[in-house]
Amino acid sequence: MALTTPTPSRPPAAAGSAGRIRRRRQSLEGWLYATPTALFVLVLFAIPLLLVFRMSASRWPLLSGNQGVNFPDNYVKALNNRFFTDSVVFTLKYTVLATVLLIGIGLGLALIVQESTRWNGLLRTSFLIPSALGLASASLLFYVLYSPIAGPLAPLMQRLDITFLGTPNAALFSTVFLIVWRFAGFYMLLMLVGLQGIPADVFEAARIDGASPLQIFRRITLPLLRPTLALTTVLCVTGSLLAFEQFYILTKGGPDNSTITVVQLIYGVAFQGQNDLGVAAALSVIVLVTLVLVNALQLRAFRRPDDES
Numbered sequence: 344m345a346l347t348t349p350t351p352s353r354p355p356a357a358a359g360s361a362g363r364i365r366r367r368r369q370s371l372e373g374w375l376y377a378t379p380t381a382l383f384v385l386v387l388f389a390i391p392l393l394l395v396f397r398m399s400a401s402r403w404p405l406l407s408g409n410q411g412v413n414f415p416d417n418y419v420k421a422l423n424n425r426f427f428t429d430s431v432v433f434t435l436k437y438t439v440l441a442t443v444l445l446i447g448i449g450l451g452l453a454l455i456v457q458e459s460t461r462w463n464g465l466l467r468t469s470f471l472i473p474s475a476l477g478l479a480s481a482s483l484l485f486y487v488l489y490s491p492i493a494g495p496l497a498p499l500m501q502r503l504d505i506t507f508l509g510t511p512n513a514a515l516f517s518t519v520f521l522i523v524w525r526f527a528g529f530y531m532l533l534m535l536v537g538l539q540g541i542p543a544d545v546f547e548a549a550r551i552d553g554a555s556p557l558q559i560f561r562r563i564t565l566p567l568l569r570p571t572l573a574l575t576t577v578l579c580v581t582g583s584l585l586a587f588e589q590f591y592i593l594t595k596g597g598p599d600n601s602t603i604t605v606v607q608l609i610y611g612v613a614f615q616g617q618n619d620l621g622v623a624a625a626l627s628v629i630v631l632v633t634l635v636l637v638n639a640l641q642l643r644a645f646r647r648p649d650d651e652s
Contacts (some may be wrong), residue, residue: 398624438583449530511601537571573645
């Protein structure tokens with residue numbers, strides 16, 4: 344019978360010390376992984392945000408720098424700006440129109456290409472291709488398209504005496520058409536991910552029970568798409584309220600200052616006309632607070648009843 348020598352056990356103090364060293368090493372690794380993201384947020388978000396709040400409470404001409412506290416005069420000037428009310432009304436009108444069309448068309452396209460087939464794969468790619476184009480580039484493309492002089496539609500426009508950017512309503516709808524063309528594929532992709540996350544046996548059970556396609560859509564698809572609809576609505580509303588490039592390139596606020604968005608107003612106050620960074624910062628703070636409230640209301644509206652505690 345062979346004799347075995349028992350392995351000496353590690354003392355409790357040594358085991359505890361090794362555990363503490365391992366936990367410290369893991370904590371240090373976690374901090375090292377989080378540091379780049381923390382620095383990114385600090386440099387590109389937190390510091391600029393604090394600077395905007397400081398500027399909104401200071402007299403800060405564009406070329407002269409900080410000239411002292413000017414609170415709450417900047418906010419009073421911002422609210423009394425002659426374009427403030429019109430820009431808010433126009434931005435809200437554009438936001439409602441763009442949100443309804445983008446979410447509706449995006450959901451419709453997702454339902455069309457929901458099944459994985461060869462032709463649906465081609466359609467998905469075709470719908471998504473415009474999303475690869477930058478918004479500024481797409482706006483320049485449509486600016487040429489809408490041109491009554493050099494655009495490809497110029498002969499037809501002259502023959503029919505129509506214009507795409509010459510009247511307030513035409514400029515609004517022409518810009519919305521650009522946005523739908525550019526972003527519908529992106530929202531289709533988000534909706535498609537949500538649809539594919541719904542179990543297929545749920546739809547099969549509903550069909551066996553005799554539910555019509557409309558009943559399945561209303562009673563099953565839409566309720567189970569609630570998280571996706573919440574996400575797309577927040578993204579669409581936020582992007583629409585911050586609209587700038589498309590109107591700056593296509594209309595430049597015209598005709599007759601009828602297509603000035605809130606962000607265009609901020610840009611104009613800061614770098615055109617008044618050259619007042621303090622008032623522009625006050626407008627930015629107002630927009631930021633409004634966005635936070637709007638997003639909170641949207642998320643609350645999409646919250647399920649059983650989620651409320």
